[in-house]
Amino acid sequence: MTRKILVLSILFSAFLLFNTNSSFAAGSEEDKTSFIMHHVKDSHEWHFATFGHTHVTLPLPVIVYSSDRGLEFFSSTNFQNHDTHAFGKEYAHEGYYIDEHDHLGRVDGASFIELSITKNVVMMFIVMFVLAYVALSAANHYKKNGAVAPKGAAALIEPIVIFVRDEIAEKSIGPKYKKFVPYLITLFLFIWFGNLLGLLPGAANLTGNIAVTMTLAVLTFIITNVNGNKDYWKHVFATPGVPIPMLLIIVPVEIIGLFTKPFALMVRLFVAITAGHIVILGFIALAFIFESYAIGVVSTLMVTFINIIELLVATIQAYVFTLFTAMYIGGAVAEHAHDEHH
Amino acid sequence: MALGLSPFLISIGQTEKSHIMDLITPGSGLIFWQLIGFLGLLFILIKFAWKPMLAALEERESTIENALKQAEIARNEMANLKAENEKLLAEARLERDNILKKAQEASNKMIEEAKTEAQKQGAQLIENAKAVIETEKKAALTEVKNQVASLTLEVTEKLLKKNLADDASQKALVDEYVKDLKLN
Numbered sequence: 075m076t077r078k079i080l081v082l083s084i085l086f087s088a089f090l091l092f093n094t095n096s097s098f099a100a101g102s103e104e105d106k107t108s109f110i111m112h113h114v115k116d117s118h119e120w121h122f123a124t125f126g127h128t129h130v131t132l133p134l135p136v137i138v139y140s141s142d143r144g145l146e147f148f149s150s151t152n153f154q155n156h157d158t159h160a161f162g163k164e165y166a167h168e169g170y171y172i173d174e175h176d177h178l179g180r181v182d183g184a185s186f187i188e189l190s191i192t193k194n195v196v197m198m199f200i201v202m203f204v205l206a207y208v209a210l211s212a213a214n215h216y217k218k219n220g221a222v223a224p225k226g227a228a229a230l231i232e233p234i235v236i237f238v239r240d241e242i243a244e245k246s247i248g249p250k251y252k253k254f255v256p257y258l259i260t261l262f263l264f265i266w267f268g269n270l271l272g273l274l275p276g277a278a279n280l281t282g283n284i285a286v287t288m289t290l291a292v293l294t295f296i297i298t299n300v301n302g303n304k305d306y307w308k309h310v311f312a313t314p315g316v317p318i319p320m321l322l323i324i325v326p327v328e329i330i331g332l333f334t335k336p337f338a339l340m341v342r343l344f345v346a347i348t349a350g351h352i353v354i355l356g357f358i359a360l361a362f363i364f365e366s367y368a369i370g371v372v373s374t375l376m377v378t379f380i381n382i383i384e385l386l387v388a389t390i391q392a393y394v395f396t397l398f399t400a401m402y403i404g405g406a407v408a409e410h411a412h413d414e415h416h
Numbered sequence: 417m418a419l420g421l422s423p424f425l426i427s428i429g430q431t432e433k434s435h436i437m438d439l440i441t442p443g444s445g446l447i448f449w450q451l452i453g454f455l456g457l458l459f460i461l462i463k464f465a466w467k468p469m470l471a472a473l474e475e476r477e478s479t480i481e482n483a484l485k486q487a488e489i490a491r492n493e494m495a496n497l498k499a500e501n502e503k504l505l506a507e508a509r510l511e512r513d514n515i516l517k518k519a520q521e522a523s524n525k526m527i528e529e530a531k532t533e534a535q536k537q538g539a540q541l542i543e544n545a546k547a548v549i550e551t552e553k554k555a556a557l558t559e560v561k562n563q564v565a566s567l568t569l570e571v572t573e574k575l576l577k578k579n580l581a582d583d584a585s586q587k588a589l590v591d592e593y594v595k596d597l598k599l600n
Binding site for chain 2: 115192209210228232235236257260264285288289348
């Protein structure tokens with residue numbers, strides 16, 4: 075066991091060396107940790123590694139829509155210094171610039187909507203591609219062989235499908251669970267694959283991005299409330315068993331409750347995954363801050379340990395997000411007995 | 417959101433503040449692509465992956481359930497058959513025992529009868545043999561007597577022929593013969 079962990083540590087450290095910019099080691103204390111934030115945030119280019127002064131990056135498209143200029147396409151290389159790959163206001167291109175914090179801005183200050191394919195968008199499409207490939211090859215197994223024992227991709231996906239159907243959907247939603255099973259499976263697998271692929275060295279922090287968790291939470295919110303039955307809305311606007319004066323307090327609380335549920339989903343996933351990435355990168359940063367090999371060895375061991383924990387967190391967070399989604403849907407579609415106490 | 421968090425951000429530096437604001441500000445591009453991508457993924461996976469898969473799973477589960485039920489029925493039938501077989505077997509055994517017992521009795525009886533018959537016949541044979549022997553014996557004795565009588569006659573005749581010259585001797589001889597005869 076110890077040997078395996080040590081081997082893993084060496085592997086990780088070899089990967090992570092490419093992942094950290096050697097120039098951080100020479101700069102001020104803030105420079106030494108800035109790569110952490112640089113990693114967990116979205117970016118207009120995908121930076122993989124730096125060898126001396128050579129940056130290995132994937133330039134990404136910058137797409138902007140504005141009411142006066144319409145839809146415009148640029149490359150992220152248009153907005154940066156070609157040697158240092160640094161963004162800045164001084165590298166403005168056709169009225170737009172990307173500042174040091176990787177924000178797109180317009181020189182004349184007019185409003186616009188950014189639809190760029192950022193690092194996280196690319197990561198998202200990779201996750202979706204991997205998921206679709208695995209799921210479709212699993213489905214293909216059943217198409218080819220009929221309802222037989224699973225093999226290959228089907229052997230990976232089938233237990234998850236059965237788990238989501240039986241343990242999450244059926245238990246949390248009740249008799250009407252069948253309609254929601256496909257959404258719950260997709261949700262679980264997307265978050266799980268996103269969490270796991272996000273742990274790979276060089277990968278983007280996709281499921282730890284608030285836009286991603288927000289979109290998923292909003293979808294859950296829409297599905298929950300669209301499927302809400304009479305009892306569900308009655309519970310919100312005329313909570314049974316509560317005296318009328320109390321309703322003045324209860325109803326606003328219930329209405330806020332409608333929104334806090336998906337909000338909690340959004341924040342939980344975002345925080346859990348981002349925190350994991352920050353902790354891992356923080357341990358790596360220790361080696362640069364102390365400029366010590368001994369600390370490097372210890373931090374590599376710690377990084378390996380945290381990485382193993384993160385594998386667990388990746389699964390737990392996917393499970394929790396799906397479980398709570400199923401519970402919210404279950405609350406919306408459940409048929410209450412009217413004398414039930416709430 | 418920014419308003420809610422600002423009291424906590426006062427004590428930290430401007431760079432950290434901007435980092436945190438960046439982290440909790442959702443990017444419009446990402447939301448847009450995420451929405452399109454996720455809905456597209458949802459559509460494709462539901463249509464081409466989850467529906468066929470869930471249908472196949474249900475089919476398999478019902479097949480297994482049916483198979484289990486069939487197995488249960490078959491097992492019950494087997495148990496019934498076995499019980500019936502055992503009953504038949506027990507009956508057959510009983511029958512066999514009865515037949516064997518009867519056969520034994522019959523054979524014993526037959527042996528007994530045969531023995532009695534044989535004894536009877538043996539006795540009869542012995543009886544007959546004895547009777548035959550007796551008859552033969554009598555016949556032989558008669559023969560012997562006849563032979564003796566004829567021999568005697570011959571001898572007498574010869575003696576008579578030879579020795580009847582002398583009266584005294586004749587008389588002595590006759591006496592002697594008579595004496596002999598008596599002794600015989």
